[in-house]
Amino acid sequence: xxxxxxxxxxxxxxxxxxxxxxxxxxxxxxxxxxxxxxxxxxxxxxxxxxxxxxxxxxxxxxxxxxxxxxxxxxxxxxxxxxxxxxxxxxxxxxxxxxxxxxxxxxxxxxxxxxxxxxxxxxxxxxxxxxxxxxxxxxxxxxxxxxxxxxxxxxxxxxxxxxxxxxxxxxxxxxxxxxxxxxxxxxxxxxxxxxxxxxxxxxxxxxxxxxxxxxxxxxxxxxxxxxxxxxxxxxxxxxxxxxxxxxxxxxxxxxxxxxxxxxxxxxxxxxxxxxxxxxxxxxxxxxxxxxxxxxxxxxxxxxxxxxxxxxxxxxxxxxxxxxxxxxxxxxxxxxxxxxxxxxxxxxxxxxxxxxxxxxxxxxxxxxxxxxxxxxxxxxxxxxxxxxxxxxxxxxxxxxxx
Amino acid sequence: xxxxxxxxxxxxxxxxxxxxxxxxxxxxxxxxxxxxxxxxxxxxxxxxxxxxxxxxxxxxxxxxxxxxxxxxxxxxxxxxxxxxxxxxxxxxxxxxxxxxxxxxxxxxxxxxxxxxxxxxxxxxxxxxxxxxxxxxxxxxxxxxxxxxxxxxxxxxxxxxxxxxxxxxxxxxxxxxxxxxxxxxxxxxxxxxxxxxxxxxxxxxxxxxxxxxxxxxxxxxxxxxxxxxxxxxxxxxxxxxxxxxxxxxxxxxxxxxxxxxxxxxxxxxxxxxxxxxxxxxxxxxxxxxxxxxxxxxxxxxxxxxxxxxxxxxxxxxxxxxxxxxxxxxxxxxxxxxxxxxxxxxxxxxxxxxxxxxxxxxxxxxxxxxxxxxxxxxxxxxxxxxxxxxxxxxxxxxxxxx
Numbered sequence: 132x133x134x135x136x137x138x139x140x141x142x143x144x145x146x147x148x149x150x151x152x153x154x155x156x157x158x159x160x161x162x163x164x165x166x167x168x169x170x171x172x173x174x175x176x177x178x179x180x181x182x183x184x185x186x187x188x189x190x191x192x193x194x195x196x197x198x199x200x201x202x203x204x205x206x207x208x209x210x211x212x213x214x215x216x217x218x219x220x221x222x223x224x225x226x227x228x229x230x231x232x233x234x235x236x237x238x239x240x241x242x243x244x245x246x247x248x249x250x251x252x253x254x255x256x257x258x259x260x261x262x263x264x265x266x267x268x269x270x271x272x273x274x275x276x277x278x279x280x281x282x283x284x285x286x287x288x289x290x291x292x293x294x295x296x297x298x299x300x301x302x303x304x305x306x307x308x309x310x311x312x313x314x315x316x317x318x319x320x321x322x323x324x325x326x327x328x329x330x331x332x333x334x335x336x337x338x339x340x341x342x343x344x345x346x347x348x349x350x351x352x353x354x355x356x357x358x359x360x361x362x363x364x365x366x367x368x369x370x371x372x373x374x375x376x377x378x379x380x381x382x383x384x385x386x387x388x389x390x391x392x393x394x395x396x397x398x399x400x401x402x403x404x405x406x407x408x409x410x411x412x413x414x415x416x417x418x419x420x421x422x423x424x425x426x427x428x429x430x431x432x433x434x435x436x437x438x439x440x441x442x443x444x445x446x447x448x449x450x451x452x453x454x455x456x457x458x459x460x461x462x463x464x465x466x467x468x469x470x471x472x473x474x475x476x477x478x479x480x481x482x483x484x485x486x487x488x489x490x491x492x493x494x495x496x497x498x499x500x501x502x503x504x505x506x507x508x509x510x511x512x513x514x515x516x517x518x519x520x521x522x523x524x525x526x527x528x529x530x531x
Numbered sequence: 532x533x534x535x536x537x538x539x540x541x542x543x544x545x546x547x548x549x550x551x552x553x554x555x556x557x558x559x560x561x562x563x564x565x566x567x568x569x570x571x572x573x574x575x576x577x578x579x580x581x582x583x584x585x586x587x588x589x590x591x592x593x594x595x596x597x598x599x600x601x602x603x604x605x606x607x608x609x610x611x612x613x614x615x616x617x618x619x620x621x622x623x624x625x626x627x628x629x630x631x632x633x634x635x636x637x638x639x640x641x642x643x644x645x646x647x648x649x650x651x652x653x654x655x656x657x658x659x660x661x662x663x664x665x666x667x668x669x670x671x672x673x674x675x676x677x678x679x680x681x682x683x684x685x686x687x688x689x690x691x692x693x694x695x696x697x698x699x700x701x702x703x704x705x706x707x708x709x710x711x712x713x714x715x716x717x718x719x720x721x722x723x724x725x726x727x728x729x730x731x732x733x734x735x736x737x738x739x740x741x742x743x744x745x746x747x748x749x750x751x752x753x754x755x756x757x758x759x760x761x762x763x764x765x766x767x768x769x770x771x772x773x774x775x776x777x778x779x780x781x782x783x784x785x786x787x788x789x790x791x792x793x794x795x796x797x798x799x800x801x802x803x804x805x806x807x808x809x810x811x812x813x814x815x816x817x818x819x820x821x822x823x824x825x826x827x828x829x830x831x832x833x834x835x836x837x838x839x840x841x842x843x844x845x846x847x848x849x850x851x852x853x854x855x856x857x858x859x860x861x862x863x864x865x866x867x868x869x870x871x872x873x874x875x876x877x878x879x880x881x882x883x884x885x886x887x888x889x890x891x892x893x894x895x896x897x898x899x900x901x902x903x904x905x906x907x908x909x910x911x912x913x914x915x916x917x918x919x920x921x922x923x924x925x926x927x928x929x930x931x
Contacts, residue, residue, distance in 0.1 A: 146586045153587075183610055186546045187553075188617035195616070195624045199609035202602035209599035210583055216595070217588035224595045229673055250673075273629055 132297040133165040133255070137265065137287035140174035141304045142361035143207050149173075152302075152361060153214035156260060160220055165255050167294065169265040169287040170211055172203025193238035197267070197277045200239075201227070204264035204283065212262045222260040225250070227275075230261075230290065232268035234276045241276035243268060243285065243348075246293035255294075263290060281342030288345045292352030299354050300367070305340055306360035307368035308333065310529040311384035315517045318530035322382065323366070326373035329382045330356075332472040332506040346370065373474055380475035381482060381527040386520050387468040390420065391443040392498065392510060395450060397431040397458025398424075404456050405434060411449050417442045421468070421501040421508065431458065435499055437510060440464050466498065469519045470508040471527070482527075483507045489526040495519055532697040533565040533655070537665065537687035540574035541704045542761035543607050549573075552702075552761060553614040556660060560620055565655050567694065569665040569687040570611055572603025593638035597667070597677045600639075601627070604664035604683065612662045622660040625650070627675075630661075630690065632668035634676045641676035643668060643685065643748075646693035655694075663690060681742030688745045692752030699754050700767070705740055706760035707768035708733065710929040711784035715917045718930035722782065723766070726773035729782045730756075732872040732906040746770065773874055781873035781882060781927040786920050788867045790820065791843040792898065792910060795850060797831040797858025798824075804856050805834060811849050817842045821868070821901040821908065831858065835899055837910060840864050866898060869919045870908040871927070882927075883907045889926040895919055 136156060143149050152168075160166050180199050184191040205226055212224035231247035251261050265283025270276050278285050284301055291299035306321065308330065313319040325333070327350035334343040340358050349356045349370065359367030398404055405424065412419055423435040438446045443464055450460050476482045483500075486507055490497060495518065499510035511519050524530065536556060543549050552568075560566050580599050584591040591599075605626055612624035631647035651661050665683025670676050678685050684701055691699035706721065708730065713719040725733070727750035734743040740758050749756045749770065759767030798804055805824065812819055823835040838846045843864055850860050876882045883900075886907055890897060895918065899910035911919050924930065 146583060150587065180606065183546060183606075184613050187550065187610065187614040191613040192616050195609040195612045198605055198624050198626065199613075202605050205598055205602050206580065206583075209595040210587065212595045213584050213591040213599075214587040216592050224598050226598065226675070275626070 132163075133167070133294060134159060135167045135169060135287050135291040135294070135296045135299040137169040137283060137299065137301045138171065138361055139283065139301075139303045140171045140177075142302050143170055143211070144174035146210075148361075149207070149210055150214055153211060153218060153220075155361065156211075156215060157218055157220050160260055167251060167255070167261045167263065167290060167296070168211065169263045169283055169290060170204060170207040171265050171283040173207055176203035176206070194274055197238045197275050200277055201264070201267040201275045204266050208262045208264040215260055215262075220260055221258055222262055223254050224262045224264070226264050227267035227286065228269045230263045231293075232286065232289070234268040234270055234278070236270045236272070236276070238274075238276055240279035241268065241270065243278070243289045246289055248290070248293040251290070251294060279344075281345070284342040284345035285348060288349045288352065288354050288356065291354045292348070296354070298357055299349065300357045300359050301341060301345075302359050302361035303340055304360060304362055305358075306363055306365040307358050308340060308370070308383070310382065311520050311524050312386055315386065316384075316521045316524045316530075318524065320530060322368050324369045324371065325382055326474055327370060328373070328505055329472050329474055330370045332470065332503070333383055333385050341370070381471055381473035381529065382475075383472050384520050384523045384527075384529065385470040385472060386516055387470070388513065388516060389439050389441070390437045390466055390468045390510065391440045391446075391462065391464040392435060392437050392466045393443070393446055393450065394461040395434040395457050396460060398434045399456035400430055400432050408434065408450070408453060411453065412438075412446060415445055415449055417446050417449065421499055421510065423499050423501065437466070437468065437499070465513040466510050467513045467516045468508050468510055469516070469523065470506050471523055472506045473527075474505050476505050476507075485526055486523055489522050490519060493518060493522050495522075532563075533567070533694060534559060535567045535569060535687050535691040535694070535696045535699040537569040537683060537699065537701045538571065538761055539683065539701075539703045540571045540577070542702050543570055543611070544574035546610075548761075549607065549610055550614055553611060553618060553620075555761065556611075556615060557618055557620050560660055567651060567655070567661045567663065567690060567696070568611065569663045569683055569690060570604060570607040571665055571683040573607055576603035576606070594674055597638045597675050600677055601664070601667040601675045604666050608662045608664040615660055615662075620660055621658055622662055623654050624662045624664070626664050627667035627686065628669045630663045631693075632686065632689070634668040634670055634678070636670045636672070636676070638674070638676055640679040641668065641670065643678070643689045646689055648690070648693040651690070651694065679744075681745070684742040684745035685748060688749045688752065688754050688756065691754045692748070696754070698757055699749065700757045700759050701741060701745075702759050702761035703740055704760060704762055705758075706763055706765040707758050708740060708770070708783070710782065711920050711924050712786060715786065716784075716921045716924045716930075718924065720930060722768050724769045724771065725782055726874055727770060728773070728905055729872050729874055730770045732870065732903070733783055733785050741770070780875035781871055781929065782875075783872050784920050784923045784927075784929065785870040785872060786867060786916055787870070788913065788916060789839050789841070790837045790866055790868045790910065791840045791846075791862065791864040792835060792837050792866045793843070793846055793850065794861040795834040795857050796860060798834045799856035800830055800832050808834065808850070808853060811853065812838075812846060815845055815849055817846050817849065821899055821910065823899050823901065837866070837868065837899070865913040866910050867913045867916045868908050868910055869916070869923065870906050871923055872906045873927075874905050876905050876907075885926055886923055889922050890919060893918060893922050895922075
């Protein structure tokens with residue numbers, strides 16, 4: 132079997148952790164597998180370098196940020212290769228460029244355009260463990276690019292796809308995907324399997340185990356992902372194609388505390404106003420999540436949306452600069468988003484209704500609602516976060 | 532004018548120091564010059580990464596060490612570019628690869644084979660300050676290589692040569708080349724000018740301002756070097772071609788404390804024994820400096836040589852493993868090397884004799900002597916180091 136391992140920042144957060152990763156890779160190799168390892172920067176490194184840059188500029192050039200930030204993964208890759216070689220495991224470290232990863236020109240959030248796996252393949256054919264610095268590639272001009280936060284997951288899946296690997300194991304400090312956050316609901320259960328689509332919803336809803344773009348790419352390339360812990364030998368959770376005819380109704384409850392709500396009051400109810408507002412928000416790279424607009428009654432309407440808490444000030448500035456056709460704005464950063472996710476919802480009515488009833492029974496007011504084929508998301512006051520999660524976890528019998 | 536600046540580790544040792552370098556580069560640019568800047572890693576970074584690697588292995592693979600160590604210069608280059616951009620100075624950071632530096636395959640002490648300056652030239656033509664990560668290039672296989680300790684000086688001179696720059700200014704924490712170490716002899720004087728050849732001797736003899744290979748390359752490429760301080764605005768020392776007809780007799784006194792002496796006793800006096808010994812030392816990459824062998828009287832001779840103190844144990848192991856034709860060995864790591872350097876020696880007898888007499892008058896025993904056309908080096912007991920330097924500095928009137 133050819134298996135891609137990916138180790139995140141906490142998994143390689145110290146020299147001792149890197150040694151432990153080397154042990155794990157050695158075992159996997161000795162079991163007869165070909166192994167490619169993708170590594171993140173040691174935890175804290177990327178933040179440190181970002182702070183260095185911000186010492187000089189609040190808006191550092193993205194091209195230079197990429198050269199700066201890509202250095203952390205290279206350090207980890209080189210150290211892991213050295214650790215493996217010392218154990219007698221033949222290993223070779225590669226930068227993103229050396230691994231053949233070519234991206235577009237969007238510095239700091241580049242998209243992978245192609246991977247030429249021939250260099251990796253020839254080293255694998257020689258029996259070597261290939262260690263790749265995650266999070267990075269080069270563009271057609273030869274400049275170093277990075278793939279955005281969590282980009283090493285993306286590197287790993289893309290490499291697994293290019294090499295037609297049998298699995299892509301994503302190692303972190305949690306041992307799989309749970310029906311909800313076990314720190315909130317101790318009855319939460321680890322899933323053996325979750326479909327790509329459910330995982331996408333969970334990831335976009337605040338579950339931090341896997342980066343969303345990597346799950347999207349895994350789905351597209353049909354890469355089998357496995358979420359595992361680098362701190363234990365527990366079986367992880369497989370993320371793959373839904374195969375059972377009768378899908379589980381609801382697979383998990385997600386909580387995202389990093390939400391702030393903006394309500395723009397008395398928006399003139401004519402075409403183009405909403406488009407203008409969201410274009411301006413997009414121009415500032417503000418990440419708008421839920422958007423709610425009610426039908427108009429008196430010629431104006433209220434327009435609600437959520438943004439990450441860190442971008443609330445930015446969003447406020449955009450709306451304040453909006454000089455026509457709106458009446459005012461309310462802000463609330465004491466909200467959270469609770470979501471129910473499951474492919475079974477597609478074919479079952481009543482999932483949303485059950486959620487609304489259960490929360491109402493606990494006197495939890497739902498401020499905003501947004502639904503898709505496989506999820507129902509609700510904005511509630513932050514103080515109800517844990518209670519809402521436990522209530523919903525119980526309603527769908529996820530602890531059974 | 533096109534000027535290459537090179538800033539060493541202490542000159543970019545903190546964010547404040549990098550800001551100060553940005554000020555200096557801005558000034559040079561505003562004076563109407565085109566500027567290319569070559570930077571080292573922030574001081575301490577390379578040692579930190581080396582310690583990381585040594586946590587895993589005493590003999591880390593050189594290819595991976597290069598990937599590891601090359602990251603520090605990239606960080607500095609990106610940060611300096613960001614600092615300049617924030618000041619409104621258009622700047623672009625480049626890795627060694629992006630600057631077109633191609634080396635041979637000797638990882639950790641690669642030699643530059645060629646520089647394709649076209650990328651740098653096109654950015655300079657657009658009015659940009661080009662910032663290059665020093666110390667590194669890539670080999671023909673695309674792997675990152677490094678040029679050895681002090682390699683950023685070499686990068687700077689090679690780039691200055693490729694760009695036909697008007698000068699290559701090497702910034703450090705000292706403001707030029709002195710007749711001897713001012714910490715030992717307060718009367719030491721800063722030189723306005725020193726020839727390549729004299730500088731080569733001084734550098735190889737322990738003066739740490741400039742890396743020796745870079746001076747050799749500057750001589751070959753006829754690059755005018757200037758040793759300056761990044762902590763002051765003092766004029767530096769120009770290193771160039773000797774132009775005066777009557778060269779100064781002696782230009783400086785150098786001290787190298789990092790010496791250990793090995794004496795191999797009762798070496799059989801027949802062809803090939805010395806060659807065998809030094810071949811074995813070379814195989815272990817031991818850096819043998821002075822070699823002294825006296826004429827034989829009784830069929831055996833004593834063979835003396837010096838090595839860096841850090842390699843004395845290695846050298847001892849090589850000699851101990853030598854199982855024939857030698858009688859034994861003496862070791863002494865309490866020695867130092869004092870050298871008198873000057874192109875004027877070529878045409879003046881008596882320079883060496885004056886040194887021997889002056890040291891004898893101070894009762895300093897000379898343990899080994901080695902001479903070249905423009906230098907006389909003497910091994911003396913470490914305890915006499917400062918006295919020997921001051922004595923020689925005075926004998927040749929260097930304080931006048």
